[in-house]
Amino acid sequence: MSAAASCLLTENQFLCSICRNVFTDPVTIPCGHNFCKTCIAKHWDKNVQCQCPNCKEVFDSRPHLRVNTFISEMAAHSSEQQVSKPAEVPCDVCTGTKLKALKSCLVCLESYCETHLEPHLTRSGLKRHQLIDPVENLEGSMCLKHDKLLELFCKTDQTCVCILCTVSDHKTHNVVPLKEEYEGKKAELGKTDAEIQQMIQKRRLKIEEIKHSVELSKEDADRETADGVQVFTALKESVERSQAELIDTIKEKQRKTEKQAEGFIKELEQEISELKKRSTEVEKLSQSEDHLHLLQSFTSLNAAPPTKDWTEVTVRPPSFEGTVRRAVNQLEETLSKQMKKLFKAELKRVQQSAVDLTLDPDTANPWLILSDDGKQVNCGNVRKNLPNNPERFYCGNVLSKQSFSSGRFYYEVQVEGKTGWNLGVVRESINRKGVNTLAPQNGYWTICLRNENEYGARADPAVRLSLKSRPEKVGVFVDYEEGLVSFYDVDAAALIYSFTGCCFTEKLYPYFSPFNIDAGKNSAPLIISPVNYTE
Structure with missing residues (x-):
């Protein structure tokens, strides 16, 4: 059967009124109406009366179903034409199920499937119309000024133009074929999508974290x-x-x-x-x-x-x-x-956050002596001639090279044999060129030993500490987000003091002050010790 002949039937005549799809094994019942064989059989299986779903005629007995060969051939021909998929341009003339368009007409501004394209291929008046590969939204694809297809892209004005636009408004502009710009933009979209996927992956990793x-x-x-x-x-x-x-x-x-x-x-x-x-x-x-x-x-x-x-x-x-x-x-x-x-x-747990520290010579006061490995510091008798850089302390202090702005960290310092010292953490912005009150409001969270046996926490006001034993090794633990700084007597496995409820907003640096040598009585160094985990 020719495509022209098939145009004499409407598209709905190829559709079963029960499933609304193109007939599958079409059959005719005594009243003359047609259905898919399976559809009418299931319809009658569910109902007591054998009744036509369309005209409602009731049959005394279940009719014998005969195949409608004419409808079968027409449905088979119709099914040969592809149904339009979501990414494809559908036929503008089809009603019900939209078939895939084969061509678009720049004059009619419509797209046609094989059946509905037939007039443009056979009628003399329609043969003169310009047909192109199917394009969705034809009206939006036409130049409103020249009524020509937008097939070029003006890079100067970043807009789509027709061929006539290039000899008028866009004469001196940088114009390229639409496909070329499409490929370029598609590549950019691919790059953008890769970046988005990378962002998605980072966020998935953050979720896992x-x-x-x-x-x-x-x-x-x-x-x-x-x-x-x-x-x-x-x-x-x-x-x-x-x-x-x-x-x-x-x-x-x-x-x-x-x-x-x-x-x-x-x-x-x-x-x-x-x-x-x-x-x-x-x-x-x-x-x-x-x-x-x-x-x-x-x-x-x-x-x-x-x-x-x-x-x-x-x-x-x-x-x-x-x-x-x-x-x-x-x-x-x-x-x-x-x-x-x-x-x-508790000490065993905080030791899991141990970090490796080395002293920063650029922050050390000129009176201090640092070991070559950056693990020891004590006060000397001679002031070294060192550059007065912004990081260097005016008083007898030194910081570690390492800083921390999140998470937890822990380190241990040997204080054995000393009569005075000061340990803890400080914020990055402390005043290093003057004499400061060592208190949290000034960026210091430290404890100290003075006069051989006077222990104290540099809080506000200062807290005198009564310790049962003399610490020989002090552990310092910081939980940045929790706002916690704790000091431990490592050998006694005892808590010395904790600063709680601290609000950290800057980098924190481990801080060391060995004090002066006190006529030789305090000449022992402060030593950053490797952590031997508590059993």
Whole structure:
């Protein structure tokens, strides 16, 4: 069947009224209407009556389905033409299912499938129309001024133009074929898409990083919770045990007192019984008329009965003084052991953030002596002639080369043999050319030793520290985001002091001040030590 003949039928005549698609195995029922064989069979399977879906005619029995060969051929021909896909230009004339356009007409400003293109190929008046490869939105593809196809691109004005525009408004402009500019812009879009994909990948990696941080945080939280539960459980058990022991001690003292009193009372009651018996005998004898009997019995009855001298006998209430205090002291010892265990675990965790530091000679005061490896510093007797660069301290201080503006870091400094020192972290912008008050508001978070045994935290106001032992190695831990700076006695696994609630907005530098040599007593250096992890 020719394409011209197929144009005599509307497109809807190729569509099944049930599924709205081109017929598949079309059949005709007695009323004359056509359906896909499967569609009408399923329709009747679901309904009690065999009724035509279009005209509603009811059939007494289920009709025999006969293939409509004419519709089959027409549907087969129609199906040979491709249905328009999303990226393809559809036919402007097709109704219902849009077929793929083969050509676009620059005169009619419409696109046509094979069937609807037939008139432009056969009619003399339409044959003169200019046909091009299918273009979507033809009206937008035409020059409004010259009614010509926009097939060039003006790079000067960054706009699409037609061939006539190049000899008028855009005569001296840089004009290139539309395809050339298209390829260039497509390459740019490819580059842009690659950049976008890279940005997407970075953000996916950031999501993974954040998720990993949350997992680590949960692990830390679970571990901290477990440690806390363990400590408080042990403390609770210790309190309950100490309370039970205290109550038992008090009860035992009271039991002994009651037992002693019961013994005395029993003994006194026995003596009272004996005395009552003697009293009865004396009274009976005093009433006797027998002179001889009274005289013979008088000596034995008149003598004092064998009793105990109770004058000095007392029951003293037990002394409970110090009982509670001793129980609390014992509890304190238990708590101290638990705290030491806790600090040991804490120190072990913060040591995982250990960093390798070296001293920065460009920041060192001229009186300071730095070792060649940048790990030791002490005060000398001679002032070196060094350039007064902006980084260098006026006072006897030095910073590390390394700085930190996020995360956590930890390092250890040996202070053994020194009578004075100052350690901690400082912000980058501190005044290095004058004498400063070493306090957080001035950018210093440090602790110090003065006069051999005076330890203090350079807070505002300053805090005097009472330490149980003299630290020989000090650990410094910083959590930038948490705003925390903690100092540890490494050997004792004990917390010395913590600055909390700090607000860090700049780079932080580890800070070292060995103090002057104090007539040789403080000549030992401060030494940045490798971290030996706490067991």
